[in-house]
Structure formats: C-alpha cells, structure tokens
Amino acid sequence: MTAPDLDESSFELYRTILRRGFADLDEVKDVRTAGLLGRLRRLGLLHPCPERPGRLLPRDPAITIAEVLDPAEADLLRRGAEISRLRHRLKELRTEYRRLSGARNGSDLEVLGTAETVEVHLSTAAEQCTGEVLMVCTHGVPSQRTLKVSAERDFKALARGAQMKIVWQHSLIASPRLAWYLDAARELGAEIRGGSPFPSRFAIYDDVVFFPSNPVTGGGMVMTRAPALVEYFRAQHRFHWSASTPVPPADKAPEFIDGDLARDIVRLLAQGEKDEVVSRNLGVSLRTCREHIAQIMKVLSARSRFQAGVHAARAGLAGDLPRRR
Structure with missing residues (x-):
C-alpha cells in the first residue's frame, strides 16, 4: 500500500x-x-x-494517521519480515552452494571479479570470524576509504574476541596515512609487525583465505576454503611473522626511521642503486624514498648517496650485501 x-x-x-x-x-x-x-x-x-x-x-489529520499511515506502516513491517526471511534462506542456499560446487569441481576456489563482490565476501568472513585474522599487507598504502572500510569490518571481529596478527611491509608502516589505523588496531589488541617486501598480500579469516587473482595488477581476489590452501597460507603467514619485527606505538617510534627500512635502504644504496630502483623495491614513493635517503646521509655524515651506503656497510648496518651483476 x-x-x-x-x-x-x-x-x-x-x-x-x-x-x-x-x-x-x-x-x-x-x-x-x-x-x-x-x-x-x-x-x-x-x-x-x-x-x-x-x-x-x-x-482531523489523526483520521489519516489511523486510516492511511497505520496500514502503510503495517505493510512495511510485513514486507521487512519477508525480506529478512528471504535473506536468511538465501544465506543457507549460499552455504550449500559453496559446499556442493566445491565438491563438484574438485576445488573450492571462487574468483571475485569486482570490488563490490570482494567487499561483500570479506565482510561476511569477518562477521563469521571467531578465532583469528591473519594478514600480510604489501605493495602500497591503501586509500583512506579502504582503510576505513577495513577498520569497520575487521575491528568488529577484534571486539568479538578474535585474535589479529598483521604483517605490514615496514616501508609502508612509515607512512603517516597508516598511523591511525595501526594505533586503533593495536588499541583493540591486534599484534602488528613489520617485515621485508612480500610477493603478494593475503588475508585469512579462520578457515577462509583471500588472495589476489592477479598479483601484478592487484585486481580481483580469489576466495578459498580448501584445507590444503588454507594451511599453505597459514604457513606463509608463520614464516613472514617469524621473520618480522614488532612495530612500536607511534609515541614510542624512533625519531629517525624504522630500523629494518633503514637497513634495506642503505643496502640498496651500497649496491649503487638509483633512487627510483630503491623506491620501487621497497614499495614507497620516490619523494618519500628521497626524504629517507636525506635523513640517512645526515645521520651518517655522508656527502653522497653511495658514500652513505659504504659508511653503513662498514658499520655493519647494511647486512650481507649481494654482489651486483
């Protein structure tokens, strides 16, 4: 009506x-x-x-309220109840679809081709997550909109008692745009570490894994519940977690830059790499890379980029340097 x-x-x-x-x-x-x-x-x-x-x-308008609006509101409530029942039945069918399609195809891989589809499945996985959220984040700082959506989605799982362990590429942690997200996640109990650049990002919500369908372009995602793949990505997360270092809160961060990031920069400088190569390898902008290099040169009292790398190598700050070919 x-x-x-x-x-x-x-x-x-x-x-x-x-x-x-x-x-x-x-x-x-x-x-x-x-x-x-x-x-x-x-x-x-x-x-x-x-x-x-x-x-x-x-x-009297009260007559209209009784004769027109009250029946209209009752109709809306009835339709709302019907929609709620339909949503519940469709969710049941979706669970059955995933189970049977995986058994029929011999796999449990679902390609999510659009950003909207990815977000729907990520939200569903986060809502159902009760155990742990494991993430490896790399290749650029997400936009503020993406971070806000992620925070609203994933922090609810934290509030319900789920554990969260995130490994960020440490060159991204230096970005001020990421500070509020890291502080909020840590405040809710998430554990955050920084590590060297990773081949690809991925996220695990209990027994559901999301990873890029195209690691090069980053477009689209693949969702899977296949036990073998879930365990594989869990092993990948354990490897990156053990090789990374805890990220201190913003008010306890060093005044210079992250130590792992500094070592990666001076290692590449000592190899004679150009700024463009350094920024690309570490996943930071050229401007940010040059700001870090200027800081390193100042701390090491170096007059050139290469001299900064040499001084750092002599001081044992650059680690083992591979031979350039």
Whole structure:
C-alpha cells in the first residue's frame, strides 16, 4: 500500500482550507489546484459536506494517521519480515552452494571479479570470524576509504574476541596515512609487525583465505576454503611473522626511521642503486624514498648517496650485501 505524498503545496492548501473552514469546487479554476484537492481527499484530509454538494470540509489529520499511515506502516513491517526471511534462506542456499560446487569441481576456489563482490565476501568472513585474522599487507598504502572500510569490518571481529596478527611491509608502516589505523588496531589488541617486501598480500579469516587473482595488477581476489590452501597460507603467514619485527606505538617510534627500512635502504644504496630502483623495491614513493635517503646521509655524515651506503656497510648496518651483476 502506497500513501499519497503530502508535498509543500498540498500542505499549504490544507492550512488555507482549515483557516477558511471549507473549499468550494465551483471556485477551482485551474488544473493544479484541482489536483491538490484530489490528493488531500485521497489522504483523507478533506471530505464532502453532506449539506452542500460541491463543498469540501477539512478532517482531523489523526483520521489519516489511523486510516492511511497505520496500514502503510503495517505493510512495511510485513514486507521487512519477508525480506529478512528471504535473506536468511538465501544465506543457507549460499552455504550449500559453496559446499556442493566445491565438491563438484574438485576445488573450492571462487574468483571475485569486482570490488563490490570482494567487499561483500570479506565482510561476511569477518562477521563469521571467531578465532583469528591473519594478514600480510604489501605493495602500497591503501586509500583512506579502504582503510576505513577495513577498520569497520575487521575491528568488529577484534571486539568479538578474535585474535589479529598483521604483517605490514615496514616501508609502508612509515607512512603517516597508516598511523591511525595501526594505533586503533593495536588499541583493540591486534599484534602488528613489520617485515621485508612480500610477493603478494593475503588475508585469512579462520578457515577462509583471500588472495589476489592477479598479483601484478592487484585486481580481483580469489576466495578459498580448501584445507590444503588454507594451511599453505597459514604457513606463509608463520614464516613472514617469524621473520618480522614488532612495530612500536607511534609515541614510542624512533625519531629517525624504522630500523629494518633503514637497513634495506642503505643496502640498496651500497649496491649503487638509483633512487627510483630503491623506491620501487621497497614499495614507497620516490619523494618519500628521497626524504629517507636525506635523513640517512645526515645521520651518517655522508656527502653522497653511495658514500652513505659504504659508511653503513662498514658499520655493519647494511647486512650481507649481494654482489651486483
């Protein structure tokens, strides 16, 4: 049931009729006013005068509430209940679809081709997660919108008691755009570490894994519940976790830059790599890379980039340097 709209013109016409006490149809000279009167009659705000044909009298709006709005609200509640039942049944069918399609195809891989589809499945996995969330994040700092969506989705799992362990590429942790997300996650109990660049990102919610369908472009994701693949990605996370270092809170971070990031930079500088190569290998912007290099040169009292790398190598800060080919 759809109630007619009481727009501003109808509202004002009713007030005019209310002040006058009646409306004579014989006085209506234009189509617009006739249409407004018809709308008020359909809403039950006007009714014919028994003694004077062609005259309309105002009615109490409470009658409209009882005769029009209450049934409309009841209809909305009924439709809402039907939608809720349908949503529940569709979720049951979706669970059955995943189970049977995986058994039929001999695998449990589902390619999620659009950002909207990815977000729907990530949200569902986060809502159902009760154990742990494991992530490896690399290749660029997400946009603020993406971070906010991720925080709203994943932090709810933390609030329900799930454990979260995130390994970020340490060159990304230096970004101020990421600071609020890291602080909020840590405040809710997440464990965060920084490590060297990884081949690809992935996320695990209990027994569901998401990884890029195209690691090069990053477009689309693949979702799987296959036990062998889940265990494989869990092993990958354990490897990266053990090789990474805890990230200190922002108020305890060193004034210079992250130690692992510094070592990676000076290692590449000592090899004579150009700024562009350093920034690309570490996944930071060229401008950010050059700011870090300038800081390193200042701390090491170096007059050139290469000299900074050599000084760092002599001081044992650059680690084992592979021979350039």
